[in-house]
Amino acid sequence: xxxxxxxxxxxxxxxxxxxxxxxxxxxxxxxxxxxxxxxxxxxxxxxxxxxxxxxxxxxxxxxxxxxxxxxxxxxxxxxxxxxxxxxxxxxxxxxxxxxxxxxxxxxxxxxxxxxxxxxxxxxxxxxxxxxxxxxxxxxxxxxxxxxxxxxxxxxxxxxxxxxxxxxxxxxxxxxxxxxxxxxxxxxxxxxxxxxxxxxxxxxxxxxxxxxxxxxxxxxxxxxxxxxxxxxxxxxxxxxxxxxxxxxxxxxxxxxxxxxxxxxxxxxxxxxxxxxxxxxxxxxxxxxxxxxxxxxxxxxxxxxxxxxxxxxxxxxxxxxxx
Amino acid sequence: xxxxxxxxxxxxxxxxxxxxxxxxxxxxxxxxxxxxxxxxxxxxxxxxxxxxxxxxxxxxxxxxxxxxxxxxxxxxxxxxxxxxxxxxxxxxxxxxxxxxxxxxxxxxxxxxxxxxxxxxxxxxxxxxxxxxxxxxxxxxxxxxxxxxxxxxxxxxxxxxxxxxxxxxxxxxxxxxxxxxxxxxxxxxxxxxxxxxxxxxxxxxxxxxxxxxxxxxxxxxxxxxxxxxxxxxxxxxxxxxxxxxxxxxxxxxxxxxxxxxxxxxxxxxxxxxxxxxxxxxxxxxxxxxxxxxxxxxxxxxxxxxxxxxxxxxxxxxxxxxx
Numbered sequence: 279x280x281x282x283x284x285x286x287x288x289x290x291x292x293x294x295x296x297x298x299x300x301x302x303x304x305x306x307x308x309x310x311x312x313x314x315x316x317x318x319x320x321x322x323x324x325x326x327x328x329x330x331x332x333x334x335x336x337x338x339x340x341x342x343x344x345x346x347x348x349x350x351x352x353x354x355x356x357x358x359x360x361x362x363x364x365x366x367x368x369x370x371x372x373x374x375x376x377x378x379x380x381x382x383x384x385x386x387x388x389x390x391x392x393x394x395x396x397x398x399x400x401x402x403x404x405x406x407x408x409x410x411x412x413x414x415x416x417x418x419x420x421x422x423x424x425x426x427x428x429x430x431x432x433x434x435x436x437x438x439x440x441x442x443x444x445x446x447x448x449x450x451x452x453x454x455x456x457x458x459x460x461x462x463x464x465x466x467x468x469x470x471x472x473x474x475x476x477x478x479x480x481x482x483x484x485x486x487x488x489x490x491x492x493x494x495x496x497x498x499x500x501x502x503x504x505x506x507x508x509x510x511x512x513x514x515x516x517x518x519x520x521x522x523x524x525x526x527x528x529x530x531x532x533x534x535x536x537x538x539x540x541x542x543x544x545x546x547x548x549x550x551x552x553x554x555x556x557x558x559x560x561x562x563x564x565x566x567x568x569x570x571x572x573x574x575x576x577x578x579x580x581x582x583x584x585x586x587x588x589x590x591x592x593x594x595x596x597x598x599x
Numbered sequence: 600x601x602x603x604x605x606x607x608x609x610x611x612x613x614x615x616x617x618x619x620x621x622x623x624x625x626x627x628x629x630x631x632x633x634x635x636x637x638x639x640x641x642x643x644x645x646x647x648x649x650x651x652x653x654x655x656x657x658x659x660x661x662x663x664x665x666x667x668x669x670x671x672x673x674x675x676x677x678x679x680x681x682x683x684x685x686x687x688x689x690x691x692x693x694x695x696x697x698x699x700x701x702x703x704x705x706x707x708x709x710x711x712x713x714x715x716x717x718x719x720x721x722x723x724x725x726x727x728x729x730x731x732x733x734x735x736x737x738x739x740x741x742x743x744x745x746x747x748x749x750x751x752x753x754x755x756x757x758x759x760x761x762x763x764x765x766x767x768x769x770x771x772x773x774x775x776x777x778x779x780x781x782x783x784x785x786x787x788x789x790x791x792x793x794x795x796x797x798x799x800x801x802x803x804x805x806x807x808x809x810x811x812x813x814x815x816x817x818x819x820x821x822x823x824x825x826x827x828x829x830x831x832x833x834x835x836x837x838x839x840x841x842x843x844x845x846x847x848x849x850x851x852x853x854x855x856x857x858x859x860x861x862x863x864x865x866x867x868x869x870x871x872x873x874x875x876x877x878x879x880x881x882x883x884x885x886x887x888x889x890x891x892x893x894x895x896x897x898x899x900x901x902x903x904x905x906x907x908x909x910x911x912x913x914x915x916x917x918x919x920x
Contacts, residue, residue, distance in 0.1 A: 449769040529853075530760075533755050569682075
């Protein structure tokens with residue numbers, strides 16, 4: 279059996295696992311990131327987590343095929359540098375070299391966390407039965423993305439692409455954290471949905487949405503929870519789905535993947551989200567029924583997608599386009 | 600020497616060439632498409648053109664590595680079917696099988712014409728020195744696109760993707776031929792620029808634009824021709840560049856290519872177009888100066904891009920993602 283270590287570095291926790299060549303998780307675990315103590319401490323914690331998982335499986339690092347790591351923000355894959363991740367304090371940080379100090383003869387691969395998750399879901403999760411291509415869209419604080427083409431990760435020149443959240447879908451629209459206006463993220467992140475729910479409450483003091491106890495309690499679920507009993511909530515959801523289907527149709531027309539994998543808490547809505555979205559997407563696909571359909575599926579691996587995808591970077595079949 | 604035949608089927612003319620493994624054009628020629636006489640006549644004309652070029656070089660079909668063909672509209676690459684091309688009368692037309700009747704033992708490859716041109720420019724033209732990836736954007740009657748990743752063509756599932764003109768950049772905006780509203784094409788095709796120039800003339804009877812003799816004489820060049828002497832024309836150009844840079848920035852953020860190749864008549868503007876556009880794009884790139892820049896270049900091969908790219912589909916190194 280071959281062993282592949284995967285690490286998913288998050289703002290608050292580092293998650294990790296060891297998988298075999300079939301994608302079976304042999305062990306998985308987590309540790310606090312402690313980003314506030316600086317990047318060298320984060321790397322020390324990564325090493326501690328790796329060691330912990332090695333002893334859980336009862337193997338030595340030399341018996342593994344290597345470590346794959348997904349980190350937030352922009353990365354330089356070739357040089358192994360975390361270029362910028364605001365919430366982790368990474369600025370031009372040579373994370374691979376630093377981790378290699380702990381494991382001098384181990385293969386270490388780096389990618390962006392959203393890309394790692396997309397690869398994990400493509401190989402082992404929601405898109406494992408689709409082999410020509412998948413786009414993963416994660417609706418969270420922002421809108422993250424990952425693109426998989428024939429089971430290889432595609433992230434553009436120096437892995438700086440796949441920033442699908444930063445595709446303008448309404449020029450001149452809502453301001454985005456990236457500095458542009460009208461980005462997909464500025465309409466379809468959980469953050470945007472919360473903003474729109476609060477705005478609707480302000481405009482409609484009569485809305486049942488107020489039952490939750492005030493605007494401070496709004497989450498990405500609130501509008502969905504009230505959509506069947508409150509017109510205001512229904513309008514918020516309808517508008518959200520319009521923008522979401524618009525962004526997904528753009529990705530479908532440009533990449534024409536077999537499948538779009540949706541991730542993030544909003545997906546807990548299940549069919550209430552996916553069914554209308556699929557109908558709307560079908561109508562917006564270029565060429566209508568002449569071309570192949572693009573199926574929307576919900577991410578399956580949850581927290582595991584990141585470390586599983588990262589681990590797979592050391593598979594012999596692994597390939598970054 | 601190896602010989603590769605390339606065919607570019609257009610609405611009015613079929614262009615073709617024979618190239619060698621270094622991309623040298625050994626002969627090139629053209630014939631009327633005669634689309635009005637039906638698809639079988641188009642195929643007969645393709646064969647006539649192939650025969651003409653073979654005798655120009657003085658070789659037999661068996662001495663070539665095969666024929667590559669680019670046709671407009673949607674195609675099924677694997678099955679060799681032209682799914683739909685309104686101006687050619689192709690509906691589910693098995694064009695490869697039909698051409699094989701003329702050349703039974705010849706390798707025949709099919710792709711979409713915009714993809715063929717992108718591949719031609721990437722391998723032999725404006726992007727030949729950039730190897731990680733290129734996106735070609737052709738500003739014509741519509742906005743066509745082609746995506747090349749590490750010298751391989753990427754066109755999505757069943758080659759139905761790369762429809763970059765049909766990415767909405769202003770939700771709810773101008774109607775597009777595809778049925779959606781606010782597509783990149785609805786703002787940045789030559790057709791859209793002509794529409795906007797005419798609208799500006801209607802609003803501004805005092806504009807110098809009227810010197811051309813009336814709205815019937817407006818082309819994609821008109822606003823550019825008057826931009827230095829007429830405020831109305833300058834505003835049309837400024838607005839056009841805003842939308843164009845928005846669409847290019849979307850493609851840059853999603854694909855992060857090393858280079859964007861611009862094609863179409865509007866590129867005759869040269870630096871008047873490219874310089875401001877590059878400045879605007881640089882400002883909109885995700886991650887600003889942290890990531891790699893995306894260079895805008897003008898297509899170099901003109902009419903030859905299509906058949907050169909098509910011909911290269913039979914190169915041993917050819918690869919469709």
